[in-house]
Amino acid sequence: MSENNVNQEAKGQPFEATTYGGLLRIARENKELSIDQVSSQLRISPDQIEGLESDNYKVFPTP
Numbered sequence: 001m002s003e004n005n006v007n008q009e010a011k012g013q014p015f016e017a018t019t020y021g022g023l024l025r026i027a028r029e030n031k032e033l034s035i036d037q038v039s040s041q042l043r044i045s046p047d048q049i050e051g052l053e054s055d056n057y058k059v060f061p062t063p
Helices: 003-009 020-030 035-042 046-053
Strands: none
Touching: 020 046, 035 046
């Protein structure tokens, strides 16, 4: 999915729905999952979930 597709699909949505992280947060909240639940299922830290949802990729170690 390109950045343009994200923006086009999110028209009429709150600003956070126009970023990948915002879309992830909205999807998590729609499923009524906590950050801790997602963290446990994906086996990554809650800080990394929060980083993803806020489009802050600096929380991840370098490749």
